[in-house]
Amino acid sequence: MNLKEMVGIKAASYVKDGMTVGLGTGSTAYYMIEELGRRVKEENLDIVGVPTSFASKEQAEALGIIIKDIDAVTHIDLTIDGADEISQTFHGIKGGGAALLFEKIVATYSKEVIWIVDDSKMVEKLGKFPLPVEVVPYGQEQLFRLFQEKGYNPTFRMETEDQLRKTDSGHSIIDLNLDVIEDPIALALELDQTVGVVEHGLFNNMVNTVIIGEAHGPKVIENIR
Known part of the structure; x- marks a missing residue:
C-alpha cells in the first residue's frame, strides 16, 4: 500500500453515517473516494458527497455514492482533500489539480476540513510549489504582466504546448513561482483585491486535521484554532 492510499483510507474512517462530505480532487483524494465507495457498498454507509471537480463527481457516482451539488445542501459536515504544501502554521497551497475554486468553496462551507498528504508536502514555509491563481480569460495577459512587474515569476x-489549461469553470491558471512566501495572509489579501483574479491557491488556516503518510503509518496532527 502506498502512502497516498494509506492516508486516503485513514481519512475515510472519519466519515460517519448521515454525513454530507466534501470530496476532494487529486491523486490522494482518489483513494479516499475509492474507500468511501467500498464502505457504501460493503457497510451500507449512508452519506451524501459534494464533489470539488467533475473528475471527483464521475468517480463517486461510478462507485454508487449519492452526489449533490454545493447549492443543493445546507451544509457540509466534513471535507477531505489533498494539499500541495502545508506550512508549520497550517497554511496551505492547493490547486495543483486545477480545482482550487471549487475546492475552496466547498471547504468554506464545511464544518471540518481534513487534508491528506505524504510527508513531502509538509514544509516550514510555503512557496516552493507554484502558487496557482485562477483568472478570467478577459484581461489575463494584463494580469500576467502585472505579476511579472511584481517579480512573481508567472507562467x-x-x-x-500551445493550449492553455482550463479549469472546470473555463478559467485560466497563472502559476506564481515565488520560491518562498514570507506572509501568506498579506499575499492572499493582495490577490483577493486584484481585479480579474477569480481565486488563488492559498488556503490559509482553513484546515482542522492533517493526516500525513509516513513510512511507519499515518500521522495525525490537529490545528488548534
Missing part, C-alpha cells in the same frame, strides 16, 4: 498553466 500560464498549459494543457499542451
Whole structure:
C-alpha cells in the first residue's frame, strides 16, 4: 500500500453515517473516494458527497455514492482533500489539480476540513510549489504582466504546448513561482483585491486535521484554532 492510499483510507474512517462530505480532487483524494465507495457498498454507509471537480463527481457516482451539488445542501459536515504544501502554521497551497475554486468553496462551507498528504508536502514555509491563481480569460495577459512587474515569476498553466489549461469553470491558471512566501495572509489579501483574479491557491488556516503518510503509518496532527 502506498502512502497516498494509506492516508486516503485513514481519512475515510472519519466519515460517519448521515454525513454530507466534501470530496476532494487529486491523486490522494482518489483513494479516499475509492474507500468511501467500498464502505457504501460493503457497510451500507449512508452519506451524501459534494464533489470539488467533475473528475471527483464521475468517480463517486461510478462507485454508487449519492452526489449533490454545493447549492443543493445546507451544509457540509466534513471535507477531505489533498494539499500541495502545508506550512508549520497550517497554511496551505492547493490547486495543483486545477480545482482550487471549487475546492475552496466547498471547504468554506464545511464544518471540518481534513487534508491528506505524504510527508513531502509538509514544509516550514510555503512557496516552493507554484502558487496557482485562477483568472478570467478577459484581461489575463494584463494580469500576467502585472505579476511579472511584481517579480512573481508567472507562467500560464498549459494543457499542451500551445493550449492553455482550463479549469472546470473555463478559467485560466497563472502559476506564481515565488520560491518562498514570507506572509501568506498579506499575499492572499493582495490577490483577493486584484481585479480579474477569480481565486488563488492559498488556503490559509482553513484546515482542522492533517493526516500525513509516513513510512511507519499515518500521522495525525490537529490545528488548534
